[in-house]
Amino acid sequence: MKAHVIGAGLAGLSAAIELARGGAKVRLSDSARRAGGRCRSYHDATIDRLIDNGNHFVFSGNQAVNRFLATIGTADRLEGPPHADFAFHDIQSGERWTLRVNASPLPWWVLDPRRRTPGTTLGQHLALGKLALSRRGPATIGDVMPTSGLFWDRVVDPMMLAVLNCPPASGSAWLAGRFLRESFARGGRACRTMVAMPTLDAVFIDPALAWLRLRGTEPHFTCRARALRFDGEQVTGIDYGDGWEEVARGEAVVLAVPPWVAADLVPDLTVPTEFCSILNVHYAVDPPAGAPPITALIGATAQWVVCHGDRISITISGADELIDQDRDDLARRIWADIRATLPVAETMPPWQIVKEKRATFAATPEQDARRPGAKTRWRNLFLAGDWTQTGLPATIEGAIRSGVTAAGLARALRVV
Incomplete structure (x- = not known):
């Protein structure tokens, strides 16, 4: 055979x-x-670090990933928080909060304002249930729920941009719903954000x-x-x-x-036939003690700040408008976002930008149909x-x- x-x-x-x-x-x-x-x-010679081309997240409930790693003997090498806690920082307002999903599939966390995103309501979170029930077809996220306001800006847009890697409003409602059903709908035990460590x-x-x-x-x-x-x-x-x-x-x-x-x-x-880019930047500096492993940024150039053992990395999904901009300018702007989020030095450390121009297919209904x-x-x-x-x-x-x-x-x- x-x-x-x-x-x-x-x-x-x-x-x-x-x-x-x-x-x-x-x-x-x-x-x-x-x-x-x-x-x-x-190994990147510019920053003298062993790096990944990008910050590739998986969820604790990813069944195919878990089976694959169990087979090859590395199931214990994914690292992440003990609970499904998601740290956020709004660069414009300075607000910080942590979205805390309870472990069981029954989503009682949405009833507690202290566990939700500040300024959002229970009714707005129920709209995610409607999105989760979307069927395959031409509907976009924008067809299913409002694409403006605090709930969109602080919850749906950052989440779905990271998941779909395309402008969320035009992203496939069905694919967004499939993601929700396989993650948040299964409770916090299934949606802890995990990172491969060390690489x-x-x-x-x-x-x-x-x-x-x-x-x-x-x-x-x-x-x-x-x-x-x-x-x-x-x-x-x-x-x-x-x-x-x-x-x-x-x-x-x-x-x-x-x-x-x-x-x-x-x-x-x-x-x-249509694709979207991802841009990652790696800075050769040790993260400050006590920093969250992953922080989502709102209103910034950077989107996700990831603290590795010997470097700080950021990821920008749907980066088509940034991918060809001046590298030095991008590195400085993103370092300013990191400085606003973490207690790091003003002087920018050695850095490296990694670009994936065709990182993923554009997750729109039209492209999904292809x-x-x-x-x-x-x-x-x-x-x-x-x-x-x-x-x-x-x-x-x-x-x-x-x-x-x-x-x-x-x-x-x-x-x-």
Whole structure:
């Protein structure tokens, strides 16, 4: 039994692990020099730190993530608060507060003004219940609830911008609702915000590769799939640039590559065509003692301030308007936001900006409708990636879930 997994990001690694668990011999390849895709870590010489390309959050209740990490032996390396507490700072007014979600699914926290966002009401929070019940279709968040006022500015907009990575008012109500149902609707035990410590590579990537190597899979890097050969209902060959590699009958191919690459390889494949960027800045300075691990900023250039052991990092979602601005100016503006939030020195430390111009598909109803499922019209070809129809926005949970889905379909069809 053999399976070809093209792409070694989290979707591809997830598919490879599931296939190997089922007894398949897996050939794993990636066009890059290393695994991880958009979830990668590296030593940055500018700030002399080992950093992640971005602050990739997961929730404590992410079932696919938890199963993946349990399999590769790193389930204990996600760090986060003991309770679902979310620290906020309004830069303009100076107000600070902590949104505190109770552990059980019964959301009694919304009844307590001390646990809610200041100035918001119970009735406004009930609107999130309506959003959570949204069905798949053309409705946007703006069609379901008001997009102005304190509740929008302090609750819905920052939350959904981080989740959807596109302007929330035009974001898919269905995807927003799916996120709410899998997180806040399940209570605080499911929505603690977790971060890979010390790095993404150490938690997600390197242990996954080690697990696969122990089972006979040695990944092939700088190995780009240039074309697929189709014959009837089957993929029968893969061109890696040095001739065709045969795909025998009974062998599966899992294509876990970005959507624009998949569209080049698979005839008539409909994929998302609009994307949104994410910008991250890393500052080489130790966080002050007692600082919250994560703080959401309102009315600032920065959106999320994350305190790591040896650096302070910020994330800006939906950063299309900032992505091409002057780097030095951005670093100074963002450092000013950090200074307004944390007791740090006025002098800006060494910094590095990391940009992902096509970080995620634009999570609008129109683009969501373009997401293909894992099945294709070729019996042995399956798709994986957070851009496929996972029923979630583009998240780590969705990427890992897509790999599991693709591998499961391959096994169910007795391809491997």
